[in-house]
Amino acid sequence: MSKSINKVVLAYSGGLDTSAIVPWLKENYDCDVVAFVADVGQGDEELEGIEAKAIASGASSCHIVDLKEKFAREVIYPTLKTGAIYEGQYLLGTALARPIIAQAQVDVARKVGADALAHGCTGKGNDQVRFESAFAALAPELTVIAPWREWTMRSRPDLLAYLAERNIPCSASVTKIYSRDANLWHISTEGGELEDPWNEPTEQVWTWTVAPEQAPDQPQYLQLSFQQGELTHIDGQAYAPVEAILHLNQIAGAHGVGRLDMVENRLVGMKSRGCYETPAGEVLRAAMLGLESLVLDRTTQDYRIRLGNEFAQLMYDGRWFTPLKDVMLAAATKIAEPLSGDIVVKLYKGQVTVTQKRSPNSLYSNAFATFDEDEVYNQKHAEGFIRLYSLASRIRALHQQADDDGAGKE
Template sequence: MKSSVKKVVLAYSGGLDTSAIVPWLKENYDCEVVAFVADVGQGEAELEGVEAKAIASGASSCHIVDLKERFAKEVIYPTLKTGAIYEGQYLLGTALARPLIAEAQVEVAKKVGADALAHGCTGKGNDQVRFESAFAALAPELTVIAPWREWSMRSRPELLAYLTERNIPCSASITKIYSRDANLWHISTEGGELEDPWNPPSAQVWTWTTDPEQAPDQAQNLMLSFANGELTAIDGTPYAPVAAIEHLNHVAGAHGVGRLDMVENRLVGMKSRGCYETPAGAVLMAALQGLESLVLDRSVLDYRIRLGHEFAQLMYDGRWFTPLRHAMLAAAESIAEPLTGDVVVKLYKGTVTVTQKRSPNSLYSSAFATFDEDEVYNQQHAEGFIRLYSLASRIRALHQQAGEQS
């Protein structure tokens, strides 16, 4: 198989792993390596000089594809409508970006006539499953190469030595503590002291958010306007999806909103600890849930909650390119149709709280819910409802009493 590979497209970041993968592929597969870089909003610092790094590592070319708009419109906003939260905490920052990155990588491979795809995911993580499941669905004819499952190198010093022997420049160092992944939606941090769950995260772990104890003493209110479950304006100013997420990350992050320190269950079976920062996500999820409480009836809301749980599992497990994803998003889209209105959230020292909400589709009626005298609800009607509602319990009790008396 190695001799049959002529051209491979590598998902390239410019970090230590992918810098080593470029020459390794050329040496072990005797093939041309094309670097592919996905811009999913990880920031200019991450992308600066990445093309030059790829060429210096031995890549024949480097394709940088801007995916931010597609990421927000095609993945983040639709997923928000499902209410997906993995294991009740994680807003799926890394998992959300992977399908789109894999899809764009396949598009580049077909464009340049490649016969193979490669990634830098380790054999321990979730991302190998996410990438390769996408490859299987989109380009099953292409060979997939996962160097971490093939080569003998197992540590940063070994990778650095490998690059040094080949005079390939790399900005990474042996002393790097953390492994980070950033995109428009979040930044994750793993490694270092976090590998011991008893160690609290140090200040160096958090990069997007202010320590809540050091956040402003004055709360800040934001009014978020939604149409059919999608954010349209902030404080009356229209915002496109990417700009809205960037703005909320900045504003909410300054108040320490969106931090999460979590031990999660990976798809491959082991537990891992990660610290996640998702300021915009925390605000948007809270606001949408506030709007749902006003607009959705109990049975629909109950179904949406179950849908959110199942969709989070689907996303985490890398099953984006499946018929089930289409069906679930269609259901979420239908549920979100009445989610139009305004929600005011208060940001204060790491918390986001919904304080006001209104919608033309609100099912809340003060005329019915008031504790004061009303003319629309006859409280005597509740007696018949309760009698029918508890009928099964009544019959069961009567049977038990009859049995005790016999």
């Protein structure tokens, strides 16, 4: 390769791609490879034995960093305040995790004295942009290596053959159907029958949620308590962010809540299909919307909706480490200041519905909204308001009438 690299820190998952990347880096860059594993809540099954696997692949060491708490407190909860949802559907499960993974990878690189970073993202996906944009913002002096954009291997059989030639163990097989990515917030599934959008997903696709048809016949109610837009209690019991998300994932998933089958527009220009499961996210989004409807005035709520759309685009496009993100989160935090109160949601057959809401900062007043006689609103005042509200239409109509009258006289 053109540039001399002494030590590289690889974002390592233990899957087929990164297992092949370790020996490939050593052979092609003649460098020391340090494996970095981010624990973002993907589960013990994926992390079990991963350090030994990395060493067996040729890594000199393996650093496993627990990022779950940071992920929940510094990314998930702040993003919830923005109301971000990509293309009206996607709760950004994959995109949310990338900034803290990239940041921790840079931290490990500096700790071990590396001069390069590597990732296993393909040249067709969004993640290459997300990771490398973060690297550029955090460590522009480090070289970035993206093997999928350099090597000649193009398929799973190619990678398996590469590892077999070097007697490197790997649990992957040619017959693997799906590609999955899991973290505390969600799990995504691609591949298999999903590559044809005319195919309905089979139940093999879904791993966190039961089919709504198989969910309990009785609904379950949960009371969620919020302080300044952050969940603090579930059914009166205090929960830290990580525990709250895990708890809601389990409960809501059992009711079939949180499934999404979506064809989305990737940042790189192509469309892709994925099935996402975000049970806790769907519950929290519904609860936040219910609380906002009670507390925020019309113009603030309209702005929050626009902010959510723009922040979703920012997150999806990998622009977390930018001044714009800081500005937008500051606005969302300010908007969320009065979002304290209780929301009751009903979970039933794949649906989450807000059934009750209350807040000390509620702008709803029965004294104003009632059809009965009241002392705070004189209905006669509405006439002047409507006349001013429709003034532009009135003036336009008068002009049109004058023009029509003039034309008739000719």
